Amino acid sequence: MKVGIHLLPEDEFLEVYDTVLPVELYTISAEPLNSGSLTYSPLGSVMDPLMGALKADYLADIFHNGDISFQDTIDPDNRFVYSLDLVLYYDYLYGDSLAIDFSVYELIEPIPTDKKSDFVVTPDIMNPNPINIGKPEFLNDSTRAFKLALKLNYANKFIRHQMVVEDSAYYLNNVGIFKEYFKGIYIATEFRNDEGGGIVRVTNNSSRLVLKTLVWNKDSVRFDTITDQFSVGNTDSPYDTIGVNLSMYHEILADDISAVLNDTINSQPLVYTQALAGPFAQIYFPTLDNFREKFNYNVIINKAELILPINQDFFDNVTYTSPVYMGLFDNASKTYLLDDGLISYYFGGILDEENYQYKFNIGNHIHEYMRGGSDTLFSKKYILFPSEATSPVEYLKTLPGRVVLNGGSSNDAPSLRILYSTIPE
DSSP states (O other): OOTTTTSSOGGGOOOOEEEEEEOEEEEEOOOOOOOOSOSEEEEEEEEETTTEEEEEEEEEOEEEOSOOOOSTTSOGGGEEEEEEEEEEEEEEEEESOOOOOOEEEEBSSOOOTTOOTBOOOOGGGBOSSOOBOSSOEEEOSTTOEEEEEBOHHHHTHHHHGGGTSOGGGGSGGGHHHHHHHOOOEEEEOOOOSSSEEEEEEEETTTOEEEEEEEEEETTTTEEEEEEEEEEESOTTOSSSOOOEEEEEEEEOOOHHHHHHTTOOSSOOSEEEEETTTOOEEEEEOTTHHHHHHHTTTOEEEEEEEEEEEBOGGGOOOSSSOOOSEEEEEETTTTEEOOOTTOSTTOOOOEEETTTTEEEEEOHHHHHHHHTTSOSSTTTSOEEEEEEOSSOTTSGGGSOOOEEEEEOTTSSSOOEEEEEEEEOOO
8 A cells, every 4th residue: 555645536646747858959169167276187189080180288387385485594506407398297198198298388477367377378467488498208107197397587486586576575474576576377288180198187276386496515525416396287286276277279170070060050969079179069949938838837747857868880989088977057047957866066967978978967947947936047048067066166077078868850869858747737
């Protein structure tokens, strides 16, 4: 016996109906979404034979952590730079190669505070001459890092500028003075012309500049080596820092993508989407308005699933991996469509490699729309974005990932499955 089943007469029961509505997907180009402050930064360049060329650069603040040896007890005339290395730690690789080449430029203007991922680096904010010596060295050990030697004329600024500013530039409460002399660095890659390459996810909370200086020790009659470290783009720092600002670029070379790019009129069999710099998939629900008007808002939505099938012929989760999570973003209102997981900032859309699809549980949103409580919810067109499904400012932590979805004219087309009940009048 089911508790409560006899409390209502049978004619008061609500029947549950099942319907499937069509969904249209379009391949569009779009600006990278807002990044916010990141604890990780993608860096590198790949040439995907399907998606084209993608490269990711970034600008980073540098700042001292307080344990700096530049004090009045050391005569700057008896101090000499031995080396300055940029060490970038990473935790993940996208692509098939760690042969990642990049250059470093000194910023002469501070990093913009708007923290946009679509920020374009212009020559007027940096010194045009790179400050690195040679190419990055991959540390092939457990450290998982790249090391790049920087020029001594740049390294000398760390000790010679104290001749014109007081030592207080290195005090914790005077980080602002330090930043007046060190605006930050721009780490830039080049587009690849041949297939392959890689993009690593740099961990900003551990990457650093390592400065080694020599100081003459009269007692031991020899030079002592002193090592000082500076943080690079560490957004977890309690000190005043902008952190990082991404700059991402994509060259779409494939004819198949170019032919359908920004065509939102003709139904497409295949839709292309890639993390970080596009292209993106735009979603449109062509019959949802008519479905609502059919019941004159007098309907209850029990469950609604947005199902986006993956094209299996182009699925590659070995070299050019697909995003583990996908979210829905309204680029017009800058809002996110949350999943019914009832967890704050949970977007759903988990990659299902067994059934080759992404699925979103959006019943609460469909219910509001069907009941007339949200006239604008589906009047806009949503953009798929790769997500970590934890917070709307965290999704760009993910590395580039690409996936080809089935479009509206495919045999296995995307759909919106709705379980609903009508309300007796």
